[in-house]
Amino acid sequence: MNHIFGPVNSRRLGRSLGVDLFQEKICNLNCIYCEVGATTRLTCERAEYVPTAEIIADIDAYCRHPQRVSELDFVTVTASGEPTLHSGLGKILTHLKKTVAKPVAVLTNGTTLYDAGVCEELASADVVIPSLDSALPASFRKLDRPASCLDLQQIIEGLVTFSHQYQGKLWLEILFARGINDSNKDVDALRRVADRMRIDRIQLNTVARPPLESFARPLAQQKMLAIAKQFRLDNPSRPVDLLAQGAAQEDDHDQQKDFDLESNADRQALQDEIVEMLKRRPCTAADINRTFHLGGPDKVEQLLDPLVHAGTLQKRSHGDRLYYQ
Numbered sequence: 164m165n166h167i168f169g170p171v172n173s174r175r176l177g178r179s180l181g182v183d184l185f186q187e188k189i190c191n192l193n194c195i196y197c198e199v200g201a202t203t204r205l206t207c208e209r210a211e212y213v214p215t216a217e218i219i220a221d222i223d224a225y226c227r228h229p230q231r232v233s234e235l236d237f238v239t240v241t242a243s244g245e246p247t248l249h250s251g252l253g254k255i256l257t258h259l260k261k262t263v264a265k266p267v268a269v270l271t272n273g274t275t276l277y278d279a280g281v282c283e284e285l286a287s288a289d290v291v292i293p294s295l296d297s298a299l300p301a302s303f304r305k306l307d308r309p310a311s312c313l314d315l316q317q318i319i320e321g322l323v324t325f326s327h328q329y330q331g332k333l334w335l336e337i338l339f340a341r342g343i344n345d346s347n348k349d350v351d352a353l354r355r356v357a358d359r360m361r362i363d364r365i366q367l368n369t370v371a372r373p374p375l376e377s378f379a380r381p382l383a384q385q386k387m388l389a390i391a392k393q394f395r396l397d398n399p400s401r402p403v404d405l406l407a408q409g410a411a412q413e414d415d416h417d418q419q420k421d422f423d424l425e426s427n428a429d430r431q432a433l434q435d436e437i438v439e440m441l442k443r444r445p446c447t448a449a450d451i452n453r454t455f456h457l458g459g460p461d462k463v464e465q466l467l468d469p470l471v472h473a474g475t476l477q478k479r480s481h482g483d484r485l486y487y488q
């Protein structure tokens with residue numbers, strides 16, 4: 164199993180190499196908007212679900228190509244699930260800091276930060292991006308469908324304490340789904356929690372990619388802008404980003420990857436790389452082109468449509484866009 168994917172061009176982290184700590188979807192939540200799919204193991208247990216040595220070996224294999232490493236802006240530790248449930252997280256972060264001379268970010272659903280051990284392990288990351296989708300128990304249950312071992316108040320207190328102890332950059336992500344956590348009451352409760360935290364940025368998101376459940380629907384742009392305005396009023400010097408709005412605004416780059424699409428071996432290698440990326444996140448042809456610089460979305464379609472016919476990939480529409488997954 165290759166635990167490395169990308170690099171992907173991420174709006175918030177630039178050219179970012181992904182490190183996925185799992186082989187299956189292990190999480191303590193089963194969010195209705197999840198892009199990875201249904202949680203196969205709903206658990207709060209921290210364990211070495213994949214040997215830490217196996218992940219470190221994949222990192223080392225990537226680092227054998229210094230040219231590739233030099234082109235990265237970030238390494239992002241994530242998982243097909245919740246990465247802080249991997250008990251080797253601390254070791255992996257320490258290894259990354261020692262061997263890859265690039266800043267390291269961790270994406271987490273923020274539910275385990277009440278655990279002092281997890282907080283200690285995260286200390287070596289340069290950026291931690293936790294989520295908090297709701298500060299009200301009913302909306303939290305509807306949207307994130309937590310394992311029974313989780314307690315929302317404990318999660319919130321953990322986030323607040325961690326935000327004041329952690330020395331790196333902390334970006335809080337909040338995802339809104341229409342009719343579930345977008346009421347005034349919900350937004351006010353989230354603002355009260357954000358006010359108690361030390362946060363470098365707030366990143367507001369909505370259901371922008373094909374979700375696990377069809378009833379997970381995005382907020383209209385006007386509504387997202389209105390919510391962003393409220394967060395900005397609370398603290399005008401703290402940046403508030405709209406993540407979902409930015410996807411269509413990323414710049415295309417002219418640089419080309421070193422792939423010769425006429426060569427079968429290169430085509431296959433490229434298809435494999437793209438499939439690895441799509442396992443973690445559905446993408447449009449334009450998204451894929453931005454990451455792999457293939458010369459336009461039509462070239463992406465030429466490359467991937469045979470995989471759709473073969474059943475390896477699917478095309479699914481969400482909003483007015485068509486996603487590969």
Ligand code: SF4
Pocket residue numbers: 190191192193194196197198199202243244245272
């Ligand atoms: S969105 Fe993240 S936290 Fe929610 S179920 Fe998917 S992997 Fe877990």
